[in-house]
Amino acid sequence: MTPIMNRTSIIQNCYIVRDLEQACARMNKLYGIGPFLGGGNGVLNEHYYRGQKADPIEIRGVFVQSGDLNIELVQLVSKGPCAFSDMFPNGKEGFHHVAFFCDDYEAERDAFVAAGYPVASEFTVGFGAKICYVDARDSLGHMLELYPESDIIRGMYEQTRRAAETWDGKELIIPWA
Numbered sequence: 001m002t003p004i005m006n007r008t009s010i011i012q013n014c015y016i017v018r019d020l021e022q023a024c025a026r027m028n029k030l031y032g033i034g035p036f037l038g039g040g041n042g043v044l045n046e047h048y049y050r051g052q053k054a055d056p057i058e059i060r061g062v063f064v065q066s067g068d069l070n071i072e073l074v075q076l077v078s079k080g081p082c083a084f085s086d087m088f089p090n091g092k093e094g095f096h097h098v099a100f101f102c103d104d105y106e107a108e109r110d111a112f113v114a115a116g117y118p119v120a121s122e123f124t125v126g127f128g129a130k131i132c133y134v135d136a137r138d139s140l141g142h143m144l145e146l147y148p149e150s151d152i153i154r155g156m157y158e159q160t161r162r163a164a165e166t167w168d169g170k171e172l173i174i175p176w177a
Contacts, residue, residue, distance in 0.1 A: 012099035014098075017074065018075065035167050037176055046124040055078065056123070061073060083135070097145045099147060102148060
């Protein structure tokens with residue numbers, strides 16, 4: 001069997017949460033991880049939900065590092081349909097997706113679709129990268145987030161890793177530098 005993706009390194013697990021600050025405190029208490037980078041509001045523009053133009057997605061989110069794994073926590077602010085609300089409607093929370101960098105974003109996204117995994121949401125982030133959530137719930141129980149290669153996204157991961165290595169434990173949530 002030929003794999004859909006050219007490379008299969010999972011770089012991130014993401015959880016949808018009701019309250020970002022409470023979730024950061026809970027994960028820190030459970031696992032001792034920190035700091036959590038981000039916390040501000042973000043808008044995911046040029047949103048297509050299941051192939052149809054849709055309202056932008058408004059979120060609050062943070063990254064935190066746990067060993068080699070990056071963990072993202074996302075609080076959904078907007079109310080419209082999207083990949084986040086598909087899994088966790090009405091303020092529910094839980095594990096949402098794993099994330100990957102793609103050698104060829106469009107080709108790998110299209111390969112998932114051809115294999116029967118639809119794109120739930122696709123959008124453009126503030127610095128111009130197009131990202132999508134592929135719906136793999138029927139076979140895996142969660143979404144897949146596909147990234148194009150991006151120095152900005154890689155830099156966010158590296159900043160999170162460095163912050164964890166030097167964290168003094170004082171400030172739990174630190175805005176992006």
